[in-house]
Amino acid sequence: MNLPEKTRILNHPERAVPEETSDILVQGMVAHVGFIQDEQPFVIPMSYYYDPQQPEFLYLHGSVRSRTLKHLAGGAPVCVTVTLTDGLVYSRKAMNHSMNYRSVVLFGKAREITQESHKAALFDQMVRRYFPGRTLGQDYHAPPSQDLRATALVEVTLEEVSAKARRGNPTGPEDDDAKAMGSAGVIDLREF
Ligand SMILES: Cc1cc2nc3c(=O)[nH]c(=O)nc-3n(C[C@H](O)[C@H](O)[C@H](O)COP(=O)(O)OP(=O)(O)OC[C@H]3O[C@@H](n4cnc5c(N)ncnc54)[C@H](O)[C@@H]3O)c2cc1C
Known part of the structure; x- marks a missing residue:
């Protein structure tokens, strides 16, 4: 399969915010990690580490028994999505209800990091x-060798990345008309 333009945003291309990629990955809490194993797609939620000084890498960790990490450590292609939900957008028109968000979708390949000193440094940065x-x-105590050996760490090299954001008010035809039926606005989730 050849998808040379897989990160070109086709739907609402004006919402592309490539310059915000690092900020979104720095602020994000959960990475949804997608991969295919035996023709079955999986999307698994995980924590992650990202350093804007080394923007070509993203790190995932977990038990050495983790199916996801074992699969990724073998160099399988991976797609990681990070989402910030900024607001709930309500409109006078059903179809114009929406969400304000910032999100990143990245594609890459992973390799396992086994050197204990490297793992310990990354885990400390992650904490x-x-x-x-x-x-x-x-x-907190430094992890002993036994814990480092029980915890797998994979480094995803980012190959292609896109970032997209929706901001602002609802865009229904009557949403700016205070006299029209119903109500319209944005519930700001950034405070929660
Ligand atoms: C917010 C969040 C952060 C997490 N952070 C990490 C992390 O940093 N490292 C880590 O190793 N794990 C993390 N987890 C747990 C992670 O989602 C997996 O459950 C775990 O990694 C085991 O993965 P596995 O591939 O071995 O799963 P397996 O046990 O092999 O998965 C088998 C099946 O179990 C189900 N399953 C697995 N995980 C979940 C889930 N979370 N929710 C619902 N069903 C599930 C799916 O149907 C999956 O196909 C996190 C979970 C959440 C929700």
């Missing part, structure tokens, strides 16, 4: 990404 302010050696 600090999700729990800013926690300090290794002060708030």
